[in-house]
Amino acid sequence: MAISPFVFSSENLPRLKAKQLYKAFPHLKLSVAQEATARALGYSSWYECIHRGSSGEASLSDQQAGLPVRVGRYYHQAGVVMGLGVAPLEADLWVRAWGLTGKPTLAPESGIPMYFRWNDTLERRERGELSEEDAKAMWWAHDSKYPGVDMPVRVCPGVILGPLGRYPHYAVHPEINARIPIYLRGPSSLYHIEDDYDVLAMSVAGFEEDGYPADSFIQRLDKFQYEWHLGKKHPSSSVSLLSALESAAMSSPEAMVVISQRSQPDLNGKSDHNICALACLRGRDFAAFLRAKGVIDVSKVVWYRDVDALQADFQGGDWNFSDACSLPVFLHAHKHQPSLPLYSYPFKQTPMHSDEYTTMFERLCLLPLDQDYSGDGGDDDDDRADETDPVGPAPILEEMLEQ
Numbered sequence: 001m002a003i004s005p006f007v008f009s010s011e012n013l014p015r016l017k018a019k020q021l022y023k024a025f026p027h028l029k030l031s032v033a034q035e036a037t038a039r040a041l042g043y044s045s046w047y048e049c050i051h052r053g054s055s056g057e058a059s060l061s062d063q064q065a066g067l068p069v070r071v072g073r074y075y076h077q078a079g080v081v082m083g084l085g086v087a088p089l090e091a092d093l094w095v096r097a098w099g100l101t102g103k104p105t106l107a108p109e110s111g112i113p114m115y116f117r118w119n120d121t122l123e124r125r126e127r128g129e130l131s132e133e134d135a136k137a138m139w140w141a142h143d144s145k146y147p148g149v150d151m152p153v154r155v156c157p158g159v160i161l162g163p164l165g166r167y168p169h170y171a172v173h174p175e176i177n178a179r180i181p182i183y184l185r186g187p188s189s190l191y192h193i194e195d196d197y198d199v200l201a202m203s204v205a206g207f208e209e210d211g212y213p214a215d216s217f218i219q220r221l222d223k224f225q226y227e228w229h230l231g232k233k234h235p236s237s238s239v240s241l242l243s244a245l246e247s248a249a250m251s252s253p254e255a256m257v258v259i260s261q262r263s264q265p266d267l268n269g270k271s272d273h274n275i276c277a278l279a280c281l282r283g284r285d286f287a288a289f290l291r292a293k294g295v296i297d298v299s300k301v302v303w304y305r306d307v308d309a310l311q312a313d314f315q316g317g318d319w320n321f322s323d324a325c326s327l328p329v330f331l332h333a334h335k336h337q338p339s340l341p342l343y344s345y346p347f348k349q350t351p352m353h354s355d356e357y358t359t360m361f362e363r364l365c366l367l368p369l370d371q372d373y374s375g376d377g378g379d380d381d382d383d384r385a386d387e388t389d390p391v392g393p394a395p396i397l398e399e400m401l402e403q
Contacts, residue, residue, distance in 0.1 A: 002299075003076045005042035006101050009058040014041065014049050017100050021081075024094060024112050027175050028084060040080040040100055062102025071340045071369040073101050078344035079298045085178030087113070088187040088345035092366045095344070105372045113189055115171040118152035118160045139163050146193065156206035161193070168193045176204055183225050183294040183350050187366060224352040228293040242290055248327040249287040256302060256333040257286040260346045260356040261312065264305060265368060276309040277339075278330055279346035286327075294351030301346050304330065305339040328357060342368055 008014065014037055022033035031046075038049035062070040074095055081091035090113045097104055097111030109117065121138060124130040135151045141163040144150075152162035158173035170191040172180075177189040180203040185191075191200055198217040200207045218226075223234040223241055233240045249257060260279040263271040281289055285300045311332065343366045349355050 003042045003072050004059070005053070006073075007056050007059045008041075008053055011050075011054045014038065014046075014053060017098065018046075020098060020108075021094075024108075024116075025084070025086065025174060026116070027173070032084070036080055036084055037100070040077040042076070059101070064102075067370055068340060070102070070372075074369050075298070075341045075344050077101075082298065082345070085174055087174070087177060087185070087189040089366055090174075090189060092344045096367075096372065113171070113174060114162070114164070114169075115158075115160060115173050115189060118162045118171055121152050122154055122160065141165055141168075144168065149193075156204065156208075159200065159204055159207055164190070170196070170200060172200070172204070179203070181229065181293065182296075183228055183352065186349055187345055187347065222354065225350075245327060246287045246290045249283040249290070251283075252327065252329065253282065253284040255283040255327065256280040256304075256330045257283055258312075258328040258330050258357070259286070259289070259296075259301070259351070260348060261309075262342060262346075262348060263362055264342060265371075269371070274309050276307050276312060277342045278304045278307055278312060279342075280304065280330055280333070283327075289351070296346070296351065298345065301341070303339050303341045304333065304336045305342060307332075307336065340370065342370075344369060 014034075018030070018034040018037040021037055022028055022030050025033070028036075034046045038044075038046045041049055041053065043049040043053065059065070060069070062073060065073075074092075077095045077098070077100055078088070078091045081094055082088055086094065090111070093106060094111035097106040097108050099105070118139075121130065121135050125132070125135055132151070139151050139162055141150075143166055144163050145166055146163075146168050149161060149163050149168040152160050152171075155161050155170065158176040160171045161168055162171060170193065172189045172191065174189060177185065180199065184199050184203070191197075198220070202217045218230075221229060221234075223237055226232075226234040227240060227242045249255075258278050258280050262277045262279065263273070264275050264277045265271045280302045281296075281300055282302070285297075289296055312330070345366060347353075347356060348362050355361070
């Protein structure tokens with residue numbers, strides 16, 4: 001969604017924010033961070049941002065401008081950061097920690113990908129600045145099923161295994177993670193030690209597959225993943241599902257095609273399973289999304305909130321269980337007004353996964369855009385903001401991963 005260019009009162013703001021982005025994601029060049037900062041502020045280039053950004057009356061901050069403006073800014077900024085190859089969850093957290101157009105609502109380190117945080121621990125160990133005991137104390141997970149994984153360890157270049165809640169996870173460098181096909185990775189650059197081993201073995205050079213059959217990865221691909229990955233129809237399909245859906249989408253270019261059915265929590269984090277939100281693409285954009293193998297332009301996504309889950313009335317979503325090729329059109333879209341985006345990324349798992357259509361269970365839920373950790377009316381915790389805790393507690397990633 002388009003935003004108005006943000007007019008800043010201090011000429012140093014874009015330079016400061018670009019340096020913060022550059023330091024948080026050190027694989028980026030400073031010039032790339034500068035251009036991204038300019039786009040996140042609503043300008044077409046760094047040059048335009050520097051020369052026009054402080055002209056005129058300063059824009060209201062996120063907290064002053066109101067919920068619709070704040071949601072629009074968060075959504076736009078997260079989309080820009082995702083465009084740099086940053087995973088959606090990390091982009092969403094970074095936007096809230098960055099405070100580009102308002103007060104940060106997370107501590108700065110909360111927006112730094114786990115790979116860089118674990119990598120910092122390993123580098124400090126190598127320099128002798130951190131003992132093994134201190135490293136274990138920093139990262140130890142008391143209820144882990146793998147007590148032997150008690151501190152970060154480098155598995156291969158770009159992949160670190162570390163303790164994180166009940167199950168250790170592999171943290172992948174953002175550049176490497178961005179090269180893994182989007183239909184095989186969730187919204188985070190973290191990979192479950194048991195469930196995602198074969199994805200990394202297939203995708204990351206130097207990551208050794210141990211004890212898995214050579215074709216184990218192929219066996220777990222669903223029908224769409226199989227077609228995207230191998231360029232041919234799944235052995236159990238009589239037709240190419242991708243071709244059939246693309247043709248259907250092109251014949252209905254203005255139809256609202258559902259790409260995910262999401263739970264819709266209130267400001268207290270409670271969800272009514274009779275109410276849902278739908279993320280949709282117009283037919284022509286859905287066809288382009290299929291051709292792009294699941295890569296999505298989030299600015300094209302149309303959101304509908306407060307939809308009766310029992311009457312959402314769209315067909316499709318069962319392709320992995322049958323040869324049905326019906327386009328999942330939201331038939332009641334004309335009865336609803338498009339709404340503010342609910343999340344900065346539309347998928348709860350991966351593009352075209354059956355769970356996007358058949359359940360509202362959030363595997364790894366991003367924080368809804370209209371909830372925040374500040375005390376400005378969008379606070380979703382119970383402790384309220386105060387002098388010692390000005391923005392409320394940050395989410396604990398281990399808890400999010402176990403939900």
